[in-house]
Amino acid sequence: MLPFLIAGLTTGSVYGLAGVGLVLTYKTSGIFNFAHGAVATVSAYLFYSLHVQAGLPWIPAAAICILGAGPVLGVAFEQGARRMAATALSTRVAGTVGVLLVVQAGAVLIYGDTRPRKVPVFLPDAGFHVGSTTVTADRIIVFAVGILATAALYAYFSLARTGVAMRAVVDDPALLDTTGTNPVAVRRWAWMIGIGFAATSGVLIAQYVNLDATALTFLVVAAFGAAALGWFTSLPATYAGGLAIGIVASLATKYFDSGLLAGLSNALPFLVLFAVLLTAPRRRLTERLRAVPRSGVAWTTPWRLQSAGGVAVLALLCFVPSFAGIHLVAFSEFLAYAILFLSLGLLVRTSGQVSLCHVTFMAIGVCTFSQLHVEKGWPWAAALVVAGLVAVPIGALLAIPAIRLSGLYLALSTFGFGILVQYMFYSQGYMFGSLGIGVTVPTPRWSAVGLDGSDRGYYYLVLILAAAAALAMVALNRSRLGRLLRALADSPIGLATSGTAVNTTRVLVFCLSAFLAAVAGVLDAAAVGQVNGDSYLPITSLVYFVLVVISVGGAPWYAIAGAAGLTLVPSYVDNADTSNWLQVAFGVFAILYAVTAARAREPHPAVRRALDRLGGRGGRGVLGGRGVLGVLGGARARDAAAASRPEPSRPIAPVPPAELEIRDVRVAFGGLVAVDGVTLRAATGRVTGLIGPNGAGKTTTFNVCSGLLRPQRGQVLLDGRSVIRRSASTRARLGLGRTFQQMELFDNLTVWDNVVLGAEGRRAGPNALRHLASAPQTARDIHAAADSAVRTCGLGDLTGQVAGSLSTGQRRLVELARCLAGQPRLLLLDEPSSGLDRAETRHFGQILRRVVDEHGVGILLVEHDMSLVTAICDHVYVLDFGRPVFDGTPAEVMASPVVRVAYLGETDPLASDPLASAADAARPHSASLTTGGE
Numbered sequence: 001m002l003p004f005l006i007a008g009l010t011t012g013s014v015y016g017l018a019g020v021g022l023v024l025t026y027k028t029s030g031i032f033n034f035a036h037g038a039v040a041t042v043s044a045y046l047f048y049s050l051h052v053q054a055g056l057p058w059i060p061a062a063a064i065c066i067l068g069a070g071p072v073l074g075v076a077f078e079q080g081a082r083r084m085a086a087t088a089l090s091t092r093v094a095g096t097v098g099v100l101l102v103v104q105a106g107a108v109l110i111y112g113d114t115r116p117r118k119v120p121v122f123l124p125d126a127g128f129h130v131g132s133t134t135v136t137a138d139r140i141i142v143f144a145v146g147i148l149a150t151a152a153l154y155a156y157f158s159l160a161r162t163g164v165a166m167r168a169v170v171d172d173p174a175l176l177d178t179t180g181t182n183p184v185a186v187r188r189w190a191w192m193i194g195i196g197f198a199a200t201s202g203v204l205i206a207q208y209v210n211l212d213a214t215a216l217t218f219l220v221v222a223a224f225g226a227a228a229l230g231w232f233t234s235l236p237a238t239y240a241g242g243l244a245i246g247i248v249a250s251l252a253t254k255y256f257d258s259g260l261l262a263g264l265s266n267a268l269p270f271l272v273l274f275a276v277l278l279t280a281p282r283r284r285l286t287e288r289l290r291a292v293p294r295s296g297v298a299w300t301t302p303w304r305l306q307s308a309g310g311v312a313v314l315a316l317l318c319f320v321p322s323f324a325g326i327h328l329v330a331f332s333e334f335l336a337y338a339i340l341f342l343s344l345g346l347l348v349r350t351s352g353q354v355s356l357c358h359v360t361f362m363a364i365g366v367c368t369f370s371q372l373h374v375e376k377g378w379p380w381a382a383a384l385v386v387a388g389l390v391a392v393p394i395g396a397l398l399a400i401p402a403i404r405l406s407g408l409y410l411a412l413s414t415f416g417f418g419i420l421v422q423y424m425f426y427s428q429g430y431m432f433g434s435l436g437i438g439v440t441v442p443t444p445r446w447s448a449v450g451l452d453g454s455d456r457g458y459y460y461l462v463l464i465l466a467a468a469a470a471l472a473m474v475a476l477n478r479s480r481l482g483r484l485l486r487a488l489a490d491s492p493i494g495l496a497t498s499g500t501a502v503n504t505t506r507v508l509v510f511c512l513s514a515f516l517a518a519v520a521g522v523l524d525a526a527a528v529g530q531v532n533g534d535s536y537l538p539i540t541s542l543v544y545f546v547l548v549v550i551s552v553g554g555a556p557w558y559a560i561a562g563a564a565g566l567t568l569v570p571s572y573v574d575n576a577d578t579s580n581w582l583q584v585a586f587g588v589f590a591i592l593y594a595v596t597a598a599r600a601r602e603p604h605p606a607v608r609r610a611l612d613r614l615g616g617r618g619g620r621g622v623l624g625g626r627g628v629l630g631v632l633g634g635a636r637a638r639d640a641a642a643a644s645r646p647e648p649s650r651p652i653a654p655v656p657p658a659e660l661e662i663r664d665v666r667v668a669f670g671g672l673v674a675v676d677g678v679t680l681r682a683a684t685g686r687v688t689g690l691i692g693p694n695g696a697g698k699t700t701t702f703n704v705c706s707g708l709l710r711p712q713r714g715q716v717l718l719d720g721r722s723v724i725r726r727s728a729s730t731r732a733r734l735g736l737g738r739t740f741q742q743m744e745l746f747d748n749l750t751v752w753d754n755v756v757l758g759a760e761g762r763r764a765g766p767n768a769l770r771h772l773a774s775a776p777q778t779a780r781d782i783h784a785a786a787d788s789a790v791r792t793c794g795l796g797d798l799t800g801q802v803a804g805s806l807s808t809g810q811r812r813l814v815e816l817a818r819c820l821a822g823q824p825r826l827l828l829l830d831e832p833s834s835g836l837d838r839a840e841t842r843h844f845g846q847i848l849r850r851v852v853d854e855h856g857v858g859i860l861l862v863e864h865d866m867s868l869v870t871a872i873c874d875h876v877y878v879l880d881f882g883r884p885v886f887d888g889t890p891a892e893v894m895a896s897p898v899v900r901v902a903y904l905g906e907t908d909p910l911a912s913d914p915l916a917s918a919a920d921a922a923r924p925h926s927a928s929l930t931t932g933g934e
């Protein structure tokens with residue numbers, strides 16, 4: 001075992017070292033560097049050029065790589081990370097994946113991939129014997145470098161001022177800035193060290209492996225597994241994790257050399273990554289994210305132009321067999337890839353999820369199809385459909401990390417999953433087999449419809465399927481499911497508190513996407529005829545992901561553009577290096593895309609105006625925007641116009657009575673007790689206030705009420721029944737509406753779609769079928785509820801506008817209208833006047849009073865603006881430091897010395913004035929307590 005142990009310690013030390021650098025940069029910048037392994041690759045190749053090709057002694061060569069290239073790359077990464085910091089997750093992932101693609105393909109272009117390149121062991125390799133095993137000095141040195149570098153970094157982090165600043169920059173960069181330490185400089189320093197660690201691991205590993213860009217990139221990516229074992233935060237645990245992975249992987253090569261476990265040694269880091277992400281307690285893996293600014297821009301090419309373009313492209317594609325010649329197979333592949341990109345776009349572009357293993361679904365589809373059709377003789381079409389269906393449960397499996405974690409960790413788990421399947425399953429007999437021959441995938445022979453095995457007949461079949469998929473995707477984007485998915489991308493919390501079980505939504509979209517990807521895989525493979533495991537390498541998933549992110553236009557245009565780039569360009573530009581050059585180009589585009597501002601990527605206003613004119617689109621307003629293009633287009637526009645008229649007086653059915661009660665609730669975040677012993681009641685027909693100074697625990701109490709937070713102690717009762725175990729979406733369906741201090745709107749949807757989702761969300765609930773559509777009567781009810789909410793809030797003129805483009809006051813009203821459309825019995829409003837001016841606040845208060853008086857809705861209001869509280873509340877609870885300190889009518893509250901002390905501190909002279917009447921007290925305090933509406 002000893003030789004395996006020693007080899008494991010060496011590679012484990014390299015994994016650990018790389019993992020430590022990765023965690024350092026992630027911790028300090030919030031950007032997870034998928035290109036961390038690529039840095040090691042650059043460093044290894046540079047070392048090869050300097051030491052082996054140019055003959056430089058190893059010490060200066062290593063110094064140039066580690067102390068020269070490392071920091072320089074670190075500075076470049078810091079610049080990129082800073083620009084990407086406030087972008088969407090998919091953009092951040094695409095940025096660093098872009099670097100990985102450039103390095104991997106660039107290395108092949110520069111060094112070639114035919115001749116094996118090797119760096120001889122350059123460290124002193126004198127050996128000594130332990131029993132019958134020779135232990136060489138180089139391996140001990142590698143181990144020692146890893147452990148000493150980690151210990152030094154840990155000590156630096158704990159003791160040195162800059163090290164402590166690095167920890168501080170994670171928690172609060174703005175605060176660090178006020179202490180005179182520049183957070184940018186601190187992050188730059190962290191990137192230089194982190195990338196330096198990756199460069200060191202590249203130099204160290206170079207002497208033990210053949211230089212191969214893909215293998216090297218993924219070898220050091222194994223650091224991801226190590227980072228997972230350190231919960232992506234702990235440096236020593238990450239290093240120890242790397243060591244453990246290295247040792248177990250090395251021992252696995254000794255014990256498992258056949259069957260499924262033969263791939264264990266290579267797959268282990270990813271198995272660990274996947275297992276940790278699947279099982280780790282959620283609180284361990286909270287992502288540090290900065291708020292992504294609202295885009296506010298949602299210009300789309302006019303529908304008429306898009307339709308005309310679609311017809312023109314379809315007509316052109318019908319004529320392809322007449323001019324394509326030998327490129328016809330590439331055109332069939334192009335259509336299959338268009339379907340693949342539509343399926344990936346559904347995940348990435350529509351619903352905001354990240355999948356880095358789409359090629360795995362293709363491979364699964366292809367192998368299933370081949371087994372069923374070729375081996376078992378199933379009919380072609382049946383085998384195609386079942387191949388798609390087999391991918392569905394695997395899609396659902398991948399939805400589990402999406403449900404538990406989402407965001408970056410979802411991206412990582414899909415990435416790990418793809419590599420895991422490649423290493424462990426590709427070589428199995430039921431997939432591609434170990435001989436590299438692969439599987440046969442024939443085209444159908446349906447002579448009745450002219451499908452005789454010719455490329456031409458098959459091309460038309462794929463064209464029909466691709467056109468159907470494109471139309472289905474366009475329809476889906478405009479359907480209820482499309483709205484739900486886009487809402488999921490913008491605000492999962494907003495969607496859940498509208499009553500939708502977002503886990504159902506996530507599973508559904510993963511399953512749909514997996515099905516389509518598997519079908520696309522079969523269609524593509526049948527065009528080629530024979531495929532093997534090399535056709536489905538995990539790195540291609542990264543290329544697909546990047547293409548879907550950077551391609552322009554909505555569905556199906558981005559899919560057409562991406563598929564054309566991937567299939568038609570290499571077919572017409574016939575060169576051995578074309579695919580590598582293309583990969584470099586895609587990578588460069590991805591980097592540029594990630595570091596340029598969203599606004600700069602929009603078409604020039606003049607171009608937009610010209611296209612708008614050409615497409616017959618008027619100005620903005622009710623009839624502009626996406627709203628009018630929906631399935632309900634005409635009716636919606638009419639309703640919107642009607643909604644802008646004053647509401648006629650008509651009787652409104654009051655909501656059924658409800659009572660929300662929380663009893664003796666306690667919530668602690670680690671050592672901080674946010675809420676303790678809070679008891680309150682809110683009922684229909686009344687406005688109940690919940691006030692207290694900043695940090696008193698009001699939002700925490702709301703989160704407990706609405707199901708976003710489970711208290712450590714206490715009860716939440718709705719109509720006398722405990723709902724403590726009910727999710728936020730279930731509570732919403734039971735009649736609890738909710739708004740947020742930091743609004744949770746669906747920013748990329750129109751106002752109308754936002755409000756419709758308030759009514760639609762609870763109808764969709766946990767039922768996957770109801771995510772797709774509902775009975776016509778239900779659709780009419782939804783429409784009526786949304787219409788009524790829009791009228792109540794006076795939003796008629798804005799229904800066609802994109803929510804992200806509105807002012808704060810308008811957005812608050814949209815959030816309220818969305819809640820009202822869900823016909824709640826009780827509304828929890830968290831600081832609704834925050835960001836509003838006096839007039840807006842008064843207007844908002846009037847709407848709230850109407851909602852209570854006319855609809856009978858009950859409101860629980862968290863508010864700092866005491867003029868609003870005294871104007872509309874019937875009863876008020878006061879919290880201080882998480883504990884209830886008073887409750888009573890607004891006048892009693894304003895007169896209470898206890899409340900004054902809570903707000904103004906014990907030194908307040910007024911606090912000791914027992915004669916101050918409630919009315920007198922209200923006046924000075926309404927100014928003091930109103931903290932600028934915030």
Ligand SMILES: Nc1ncnc2c1ncn2[C@@H]1O[C@H](COP(=O)(O)OP(=O)(O)OP(=O)(O)O)[C@@H](O)[C@H]1O
Nearest residue numbers: 669672674692693694695696697698699700701741
């Ligand atoms: N997720 C969390 N993790 C750790 N601490 C938290 C978390 N959420 C809230 N806190 C802390 O709990 C305390 C209560 O916060 P909460 O947001 O409920 O107060 P609040 O009364 O709503 O304040 P504000 O008026 O400023 O919104 C604060 O000290 C806050 O820093």
